[in-house]
Amino acid sequence: MPQQALTEAVYYILLSLREPLHGYGIIQNVDELSHGRVKLAAGTLYGALNTLVEKGWIDALPENPLSRKKEYVITNAGTEILREEIARLSELVDNGKRLMEGK
Amino acid sequence: MIKRVYKFFFIWELDKEEAWINDMASHGYSLVSAGRLSFDFEETEPGQYKYKTLFLKGNYYSKKNMDFFSFLDDVGIKVTSYINYPGTCCVYTRAVAEDYPDGINIYSDIDSKITYEWTKLWYMLFCAVVITLGGLLNLAVAMNRSSVWPLNFGTALVCFGLAIVCTIQFIMSIVKIRKFKKERAIHE
Numbered sequence: 632m633p634q635q636a637l638t639e640a641v642y643y644i645l646l647s648l649r650e651p652l653h654g655y656g657i658i659q660n661v662d663e664l665s666h667g668r669v670k671l672a673a674g675t676l677y678g679a680l681n682t683l684v685e686k687g688w689i690d691a692l693p694e695n696p697l698s699r700k701k702e703y704v705i706t707n708a709g710t711e712i713l714r715e716e717i718a719r720l721s722e723l724v725d726n727g728k729r730l731m732e733g734k
Numbered sequence: 735m736i737k738r739v740y741k742f743f744f745i746w747e748l749d750k751e752e753a754w755i756n757d758m759a760s761h762g763y764s765l766v767s768a769g770r771l772s773f774d775f776e777e778t779e780p781g782q783y784k785y786k787t788l789f790l791k792g793n794y795y796s797k798k799n800m801d802f803f804s805f806l807d808d809v810g811i812k813v814t815s816y817i818n819y820p821g822t823c824c825v826y827t828r829a830v831a832e833d834y835p836d837g838i839n840i841y842s843d844i845d846s847k848i849t850y851e852w853t854k855l856w857y858m859l860f861c862a863v864v865i866t867l868g869g870l871l872n873l874a875v876a877m878n879r880s881s882v883w884p885l886n887f888g889t890a891l892v893c894f895g896l897a898i899v900c901t902i903q904f905i906m907s908i909v910k911i912r913k914f915k916k917e918r919a920i921h922e
Binding site: 678 | 802805806808809810811836838839840841842843846850922
């Protein structure tokens with residue numbers, strides 16, 4: 632079954648978690664990656680992170696004694712999903728360009 | 735120094751209450767504690783904090799809510815105060831304005847906004863039903879010509895008035911949900 636499209640928030644969260652990050656780090660990273668276009672709100676991020684952990688696409692890392700902020704990182708399953716999404720997005724862009732620009 | 739202000743907001747006036755609290759903060763009075771009839775403010779730099787009020791399902795101390803507050807704390811949004819109501823709670827959060835210059839936004843996706851609106855909708859329906867029953871009970875007592883029937887009649891009228899306001903809020907939530915759903919059909 633083809634993978635369903637990811638939401639923009641989930642796409643950017645997965646992309647941000649190639650390295651372990653805590654909540655505020657994810658918000659800042661998504662803001663930076665999207666040049667300020669995608670503003671991830673805290674409640675939305677909280678819901679998305681819980682769902683992604685349940686799905687096994689990201690892992691919640693054991694708490695760091697130096698920082699009580701919980702960190703997350705992408706899993707192999709999450710990386711695979713991200714690759715499939717990038718392929719899906721490329722197809723969308725390629726088809727758009729081909730038809731709109733006559734390429 | 736703590737400044738206490740006596741003011742009352744109905745539970746459905748949370749947005750109006752938030753605007754007032756943010757206005758106080760912009761004048762150098764930052765909320766530290768909220769009650770049903772009074773608000774305590776500390777003196778700070780004008781505009782030092784941004785505030786966001788939340789209407790959440792369940793008691794403030796429920797595990798689900800405590801986990802959520804712990805996450806909010808991680809992203810720099812601190813719970814300042816709360817008020818528990820039957821089956822729900824109003825939570826007052828704040829963040830340093832430098833970290834959230836555009837204000838605190840809790841939900842940025844349509845599905846979360848819809849879920850949040852459903853929480854308000856069910857609570858308004860619950861309030862409307864309970865208040866209407868209270869009104870009917872008072873009306874029944876007044877009709878039986880009790881010794882204090884004018885008091886019962888007056889109470890019944892107040893109850894019906896409040897029930898109408900709750901119903902209006904309920905309808906407004908339905909309209910908002912429908913608007914969000916329409917938007918979701920074409921946008922993420």
